[in-house]
Amino acid sequence: MFTLSQPAVVFNSVSKAFGSTQALENVSFEIPQGSVFGYIGPNGAGKTTTIKILVGLIQDFDGEVLVDGQNVSKERLNIHRMLGYLPQEVGFQEWRTVRQMLITFGRLSGLSRSEMDTRVNEVLETVGLPDVENRKIAHLSGGMKQKLHLAQCLLHQPELLVLDEPMSGLDPASRHQVRLIIRNLCQKGVTVLFSSHILSDVQDIATQVGILNNGQLLVVGTPDQIQSHFQLGNDIEIVVAEGSPICKNFAELPTIESAEELSFNRILLHLKPEVDIDRVIPNILEKLISEGCKLRSFNLVRPSLEEVYLKYVGGF
Amino acid sequence: MNFNILLLDEMSGFYKSKAMVALWIGLPVMTVILHALQPNAEGVPFLFIAGLLVSSMGGIIACVTLSTSICSDMNNHVYDLFLIRPVRKSSLLLAKFLAVLTCVLIAAALAFLAGYILDYWTIGVSSDVVLQDTLNALSLGIAGISIACALGVLIGITFRSLSLAAIGGIYAGGQLSAIITLIPTLLPEWINPELFALLICIVVAPVILAVSIIIFERRQL
Numbered sequence: 001m002f003t004l005s006q007p008a009v010v011f012n013s014v015s016k017a018f019g020s021t022q023a024l025e026n027v028s029f030e031i032p033q034g035s036v037f038g039y040i041g042p043n044g045a046g047k048t049t050t051i052k053i054l055v056g057l058i059q060d061f062d063g064e065v066l067v068d069g070q071n072v073s074k075e076r077l078n079i080h081r082m083l084g085y086l087p088q089e090v091g092f093q094e095w096r097t098v099r100q101m102l103i104t105f106g107r108l109s110g111l112s113r114s115e116m117d118t119r120v121n122e123v124l125e126t127v128g129l130p131d132v133e134n135r136k137i138a139h140l141s142g143g144m145k146q147k148l149h150l151a152q153c154l155l156h157q158p159e160l161l162v163l164d165e166p167m168s169g170l171d172p173a174s175r176h177q178v179r180l181i182i183r184n185l186c187q188k189g190v191t192v193l194f195s196s197h198i199l200s201d202v203q204d205i206a207t208q209v210g211i212l213n214n215g216q217l218l219v220v221g222t223p224d225q226i227q228s229h230f231q232l233g234n235d236i237e238i239v240v241a242e243g244s245p246i247c248k249n250f251a252e253l254p255t256i257e258s259a260e261e262l263s264f265n266r267i268l269l270h271l272k273p274e275v276d277i278d279r280v281i282p283n284i285l286e287k288l289i290s291e292g293c294k295l296r297s298f299n300l301v302r303p304s305l306e307e308v309y310l311k312y313v314g315g316f
Numbered sequence: 317m318n319f320n321i322l323l324l325d326e327m328s329g330f331y332k333s334k335a336m337v338a339l340w341i342g343l344p345v346m347t348v349i350l351h352a353l354q355p356n357a358e359g360v361p362f363l364f365i366a367g368l369l370v371s372s373m374g375g376i377i378a379c380v381t382l383s384t385s386i387c388s389d390m391n392n393h394v395y396d397l398f399l400i401r402p403v404r405k406s407s408l409l410l411a412k413f414l415a416v417l418t419c420v421l422i423a424a425a426l427a428f429l430a431g432y433i434l435d436y437w438t439i440g441v442s443s444d445v446v447l448q449d450t451l452n453a454l455s456l457g458i459a460g461i462s463i464a465c466a467l468g469v470l471i472g473i474t475f476r477s478l479s480l481a482a483i484g485g486i487y488a489g490g491q492l493s494a495i496i497t498l499i500p501t502l503l504p505e506w507i508n509p510e511l512f513a514l515l516i517c518i519v520v521a522p523v524i525l526a527v528s529i530i531i532f533e534r535r536q537l
Contacts, residue, residue: 055400056399056400057396057399057400058536077402080400080401080402081402083400085396085397085400087393087396087397089393090392090393090394090396090397091389091392091393091394092394092397093329093389093394095329095332095333096329100328104321104325105397105401107321108318108321108322108398108401108402108403109401109402110402152397
């Protein structure tokens with residue numbers, strides 16, 4: 001297991017250029033042990049470069065990368081023993097059957113013959129491919145191959161799982177299954193770094209998020225920290241009971257810019273940008289009660305991770 | 317340890333592949349067909365035809381098989397999954413080299429064996445001269461196939477395009493085969509062809525392989 005006293009992964013001022021293209025510029029972050037780090041950014045932002053540096057496929061870079069305190073440039077073979085990696089772009093030698101492929105990778109990862117059968121069956125069960133072990137890889141669908149990718153990286157029970165776009169090509173049910181697998185691994189203490197374009201997946205499972213754009217890491221934090229950084233719109237959604245009067249003259253309150261009736265019992269209040277939210281909320285509640293509204297829900301609408309992401313990478 | 321796993325894995329991949337089965341059956345069958353098609357073949361031993369076939373085709377087959385296989389694996393990022401395990405880049409190339417070399421040599425041996433059996437069946441025990449010529453052809457054939465395999469590795473890691481790798485393999489393997497078949501006529505009499513073959517096998521193929529490994533180690537996959 002990882003040493004408890006230090007982060008599972010440390011990126012320290014990492015830069016990488018391909019010719020004149022700066023793929024990564026001074027990227028620094030830490031991933032605590034047992035956390036799920038969601039790495040997001042537009043195409044070409046440098047996510048895969050970061051991941052390839054972490055797993056040792058790119059070795060000439062500036063800066064320092066540590067896994068469990070060990071330098072990836074110097075302790076590559078040690079680190080590979082505790083690492084599971086699902087690449088974004090990868091092919092299998094398709095003449096193999098699923099079982100042959102898993103046995104080869106299992107043996108290369110150090111599994112003994114005695115534990116091989118059990119582990120192969122377990123991982124195929126985990127990823128939902130229990131009936132394909134004797135099928136040739138060439139005969140599997142794209143989604144099945146993606147699950148097989150996941151199976152090969154779980155085989156030797158790694159302590160650090162690095163997944164580059166693990167949900168791509170999966171149907172909604174399979175995506176849900178992969179999210180469950182990641183959550184279960186996280187509960188067992190496995191550290192996971194995954195990149196994704198599907199922000200709802202990141203929001204759902206990541207305990208830490210990093211947003212990368214043009215090779216620069218713009219922000220790192222928990223989803224809550226990142227979302228609370230922006231109060232995009234400062235909105236409050238109010239729901240009242242069916243048949244209850246719904247207050248419509250919110251415009252009387254000086255702190256409210258406008259009110260939008262979403263349905264017969266839902267109203268969305270847009271607050272003025274400069275208002276102090278802690279002072280406004282009691283005023284609104286007071287008004288609702290004074291007008292006899294039977295309140296069912298009162299929510300401060302926070303920006304979704306997608307909105308925050310777009311704000312950071314300049315999508316709107 | 318991991319090199320042995322890789323080698324066995326590559327061997328199992330190649331010997332089960334349709335290409336290798338076709339080669340193992342194909343070379344002996346072609347020996348028979350070529351013998352039958354030769355208008356002046358009466359009296360020409362099958363072993364001679366087998367030697368000609370192996371030295372003219374073995375190199376091309378080995379070179380193209382390796383160059384296209386490595387190029388395709390690199391294009392499909394197959395090696396990524398190996399290299400994130402405790403595996404050296406050099407082991408990947410050496411395992412593939414040895415697997416193809418072994419498979420092609422088995423095909424060559426089968427062709428010679430078929431020739432020998434057919435000769436025994438048709439003209440009886442081969443003469444010492446025929447056996448000596450066969451040994452010369454076999455040793456030069458093995459040397460040629462070894463070097464062709466090494467060249468196949470070099471071409472495979474150099475070209476990104478599969479068609480270029482195939483063309484490079486055909487060209488390099490073909491030229492090499494032509495040179496190898498000419499060697500006995502070019503050598504002065506005091507040089508023993510088998511020793512010469514052994515020497516180039518020991519020197520040239522490892523040098524080409526070493527260069528390939530250095531390039532592969534530096535290459536960004």
